[in-house]
Amino acid sequence: MLNSLSRRGAIAALISAMLLGVSGGSYAAGEKVIVVQSTTSTQNSGLYDYLLPKFKAATGITVRVVAVGTGQALKNAENGDGDVLIVHAKSSEEKFVADGFGLSRQNLMYNDFVVVGPSDDPTELSGSGTAVDAFTRASQGSAAFTSRGDNSGTHKKEMSIWKAAGIDPTTASGSWYRELGAGMGATLNTTALMGAYTLTDRATWISFKNKQNLGIVVQGDPSLFNQYGIIMVNPARHAHVKQELAQTFIDWMTGAEGQAAIAAYTLEGKQLFTPNAE
Amino acid sequence: MSDVQHKSALLPLKVDGLHLTLGGQSLLCGIDLMIAARGVTVIMGPNGAGKSLLLRCLHGLLVPDVGQIQWNGMAMSGRVRRCQAMVFQRPVLLRRSVLANVRFAQKAHQLVDEESALAFLEDMRLADIADRPARKLSGGEQQRLALARALATRPDILFLDEPTASLDPASTRIIEDTVGFVSQRGTKVILVTHDLNQARRLADDITFLAGGKVCEQQSAEAFFSAPQSPQADDYLMGRLPEI
């Protein structure tokens, strides 16, 4: 008797726990929603948390941001898993559009990349005039250089600088060159622990909270320019793309209101992105 | 318990040329038996003689390789087994209350009889602890419960495999009294035991097994006064058999 009572009690508790859990969700039908495939730097910097409420207030559209590396974001968008793409690897973006996966690409905003490393700068990168010079020094020094190694926008930029320096760092992979296969944040965490150098976008760097002994050692070289683009996934290719909502989003982001909001977003008193839509 | 006397339609039991091999070992080698319709048949024999295996074959839990078991001319079937019950040497009790264990057996036999379940427990002096978890009982109580559960299915034939091994005298006494009582009431009892005194108290006839063979089969009286096989003589005298 006791036994069957307690069993009933347990089942009732389980079911009510379920219901409690289920009631937490919201699947409002007819809600205007788009999915944006984005690079992590824009998300981690807090930019979307600042912009999207303004956009929602203006248009009533909910934007769901999936933040992954640029490489994966492009791949996901190719598969049609998103309506809009915001990434930072211009040549890959142009190829994406040329291959018919996206409609026209527009500049959205920019900032720059910086090379960060231990504040005592053992390989003396801070004396280098250009990014190419800095990378050449890094390849000759004793301190490690960590790479995203994940085909992200930052990784592509890094590889382009190595190429310009005429160095193939992958031959040193495992010795001074460490390919982490990780996101920017994880890479910075590791870099701080290893006392290594790495390339990062400025927005992630400023918003990153675990800098430890790391500091900027190289910045300001024009080759470190970091352009973000915005692209609508091609509705001709993926019929489910919410063309109208996506266009509204792109127009707002590249229009006066969005551009002003991007310029107004600061972290610790520093502007993270400079709008430059045409 | 009901007082209605009945004689089972399943008896007598006839066993012909039973062979059982398990794991490459020949364990029962040509058992021929005739078991009477009434009374208590006690199967005795040294360890490893095959007593428990024979009991399992008779109850249909093991299928012999060769040979026939005929219950008054009928082969083992679901219907035949529903008229039988068995108490194992180590009782297997469900993880529920004492009463629920008895009811489970009745339910399995489609006997829904709430009151009789308690009556069977009363006969085994277990009614006071009917709500206790079965597996928390003492060894004696557990074995009495196993017997109550077996009887609750109202068997014509009751198999008992060393039911009182390692029980205290009180529980042994209750079980022996019950065996005597149900036997008189008409239930055929087939009991395996090593306890010579118990065999003397309960047995009407004895089947003596050694090395997977029947050495002799005769009335209890004759068996204890003048065993015919040297194996039975060794066993009764407490001698290890010569190899």
Add this chain to the structure above:
Amino acid sequence: MLEAFGLAFRLVVSFDPDLYEIIGLSLRVSLMALLCASLIGLPIGALVGFTRFPGRGIIIVFMNALMGMPPVVIGLLLYLMISRSGPLGALALLYTPTAMIIAQTLLILPIVAALTRQIIEDLHAEYDEQFRSLSVSRGFALVTLLADARYSLVTVVLAGFGRAIAEVGAVIIVGGNINHFTRVMTTAIALETSKGQLALAVALGIVLLVIALLVNVAAAVLRSAALRRAYV
């Protein structure tokens, strides 16, 4: 560490709505996954543990091996299925809590099924002779085994819940870690880690641990009640 504990405590007592939203979604996704995995896995495990059929050994090895399936692989396979370009793309499941529930269901289904199989098989071995002696029908036997193994099966279900609520690899791929929509405890921890907010990440981890602890305490109370009555 101390900072993380303090932060965890302050997060919980501040009734931060974002935190409770994330906790709520975590529980909802993992409990639903657990319910689905149990509804499928308990019967499968019980049947495989209870019956004998050709190829059973292979199925058991397969079930046991699947317990070690990395969540990321489950997430990827599911992504390939439900991506707009995948065979189930038309269902528009990607980046929804439903996709996360499916992922966690797939993840813990082998655990529930394999452990149930083992428990039912062991108990069946114990009861089998007695069942046959009592002429218990196969259906009634299976029901009895499940009923008598219930406290062990609670542990199985807890193991499944533990794996579901703690995994990040699968839900971050098919859920997308979308703020206010598919962000759960583990993906929030991954996000805060990537922001270098290590103390906040650990604090969230502590909250997750406390939730897991509460669930297990509840189960332990249930089990000890059963132990006191020696039903186990």
